[in-house]
Amino acid sequence: MSRRSSTIASVSPPQASTQPITVTQPHLPPLEEFLPYLEQIWASKVLTNGGPFHRQLEAALATYLGVPHVCLFANATIALVTALQALRITGEVITTPYSFVATAHSLLWNGIKPVFVDIDPQTFNIDPAKIEAAITPQTTAIMPVHCYGRPCDTEAIGRIADNYNLKVIYDAAHAFGVQHQGQSVLNAGDMSILSFHATKVFNTFEGGAIICQDLRTKQHIDHLKNFGFVDEVTVVATGINGKMSEFNAALGLLQLRQIDELLAKRHSIDTIYRERLSGIQGIALPEWPEEADVNWSYFPIRIGTEFPLSRDALYLQLKAAGILARRYFHPLISEFPMYRGLPSAQVNSLPNAHKASREVICLPQHPGLSTADIDHVCMSIMTASEHAKRLPLAA
Numbered sequence: 309m310s311r312r313s314s315t316i317a318s319v320s321p322p323q324a325s326t327q328p329i330t331v332t333q334p335h336l337p338p339l340e341e342f343l344p345y346l347e348q349i350w351a352s353k354v355l356t357n358g359g360p361f362h363r364q365l366e367a368a369l370a371t372y373l374g375v376p377h378v379c380l381f382a383n384a385t386i387a388l389v390t391a392l393q394a395l396r397i398t399g400e401v402i403t404t405p406y407s408f409v410a411t412a413h414s415l416l417w418n419g420i421k422p423v424f425v426d427i428d429p430q431t432f433n434i435d436p437a438k439i440e441a442a443i444t445p446q447t448t449a450i451m452p453v454h455c456y457g458r459p460c461d462t463e464a465i466g467r468i469a470d471n472y473n474l475k476v477i478y479d480a481a482h483a484f485g486v487q488h489q490g491q492s493v494l495n496a497g498d499m500s501i502l503s504f505h506a507t508k509v510f511n512t513f514e515g516g517a518i519i520c521q522d523l524r525t526k527q528h529i530d531h532l533k534n535f536g537f538v539d540e541v542t543v544v545a546t547g548i549n550g551k552m553s554e555f556n557a558a559l560g561l562l563q564l565r566q567i568d569e570l571l572a573k574r575h576s577i578d579t580i581y582r583e584r585l586s587g588i589q590g591i592a593l594p595e596w597p598e599e600a601d602v603n604w605s606y607f608p609i610r611i612g613t614e615f616p617l618s619r620d621a622l623y624l625q626l627k628a629a630g631i632l633a634r635r636y637f638h639p640l641i642s643e644f645p646m647y648r649g650l651p652s653a654q655v656n657s658l659p660n661a662h663k664a665s666r667e668v669i670c671l672p673q674h675p676g677l678s679t680a681d682i683d684h685v686c687m688s689i690m691t692a693s694e695h696a697k698r699l700p701l702a703a
């Protein structure tokens with residue numbers, strides 16, 4: 309069924325298009341505003357290696373995010389790999405199966421064994437109460453994820469890390485701009501990693517960053533991301549090429565000018581979804597914590613047993629209506645071939661993660677959505693539900 313032919317499109321404002329509604333869509337500034345930045349790059353011929361835009365973006369992000377130090381990277385995956393190198397993490401690291409696969413891949417790239425711990429069913433974040441039982445003499449760190457931008461229980465995780473002398477590296481790819489009790493959540497733990505990929509709240513086409521707390525650590529990371537070079541002739545570590553280019557850094561500076569407006573738009577979309585979808589039996593809406601300023605990066609809903617359709621049946625019906633909602637995170641990381649043989653990857657030790665992986669679907673959430681788009685998503689969910697309820701009677 310094309311979106312035009314649906315009933316809601318005909319009663320909605322005319323922005324609705326025949327394009328599918330995707331779960332996310334990158335925001336781009338007006339092209340003409342980017343041209344002066346490109347002219348500067350063309351004039352200076354400084355394309356990378358910590359040029360002026362790179363330095364400006366690091367400073368601007370540190371101020372905007374409320375963090376001491378930002379180390380820009382080509383992407384978050386290289387940043388995760390480098391953070392583990394910078395902290396000399398080895399052996400085993402405790403992490404969550406309910407995330408994007410890059411979280412655990414960064415461990416395997418360092419020869420580290422991931423140890424999966426189940427999530428809290430309410431927050432989708434690693435359950436701190438289950439971490440201690442997973443600690444062994446080989447454990448050196450914890451790598452939690454602020455899933456959907458909701459802050460982890462950083463206090464509980466910090467206490468365990470202190471007691472067992474473990475490092476904490478947060479995969480904060482979803483948590484750009486998130487505050488907890490008036491503080492950036494990115495200051496928790498030893499390091500936090502951000503992603504500026506096209507699909508994220510703040511994008512530089514591709515990009516990422518490590519947030520760290522002291523200048524010496526920043527300098528060490530800056531060497532590591534540039535092959536280990538300290539000066540022209542001195543290489544102090546087996547570094548990698550993780551540098552962000554001037555092109556991406558310049559774009560980031562421009563994107564940062566609009567970020568507050570874009571976050572406000574996401575907030576209003578979140579509010580509209582809540583108005584339209586509250587009270588539907590079997591659908592649990594995301595409950596953002598009171599004490600946090602979240603970034604509305606995702607709108608994950610949970611399809612329970614009282615809903616007349618399974619999550620997967622709803623996913624397919626939405627797809628047929630031109631709505632490309634996504635089942636984040638299905639499959640779990642622990643189900644992929646390189647992880648499923650691990651003792652901690654067994655299904656019975658991760659019941660909450662498996663349940664969430666079966667029940668959650670992320671609805672389209674990005675600043676490019678029109679009211680007509682949101683109406684179409686909500687009406688399609690309600691239509692699917694009503695239709696499924698009538699089906700048994702018809703049969």
Ligand SMILES: *Cc1c(COP(=O)(O)O)cnc(C)c1O
Nearest residue numbers: 383384385408410411481503505
């Ligand atoms: C997007 C994402 C990454 C990877 O980010 P890239 O910048 O694409 O490398 C890692 N972890 C999580 C949780 C993500 O969502």
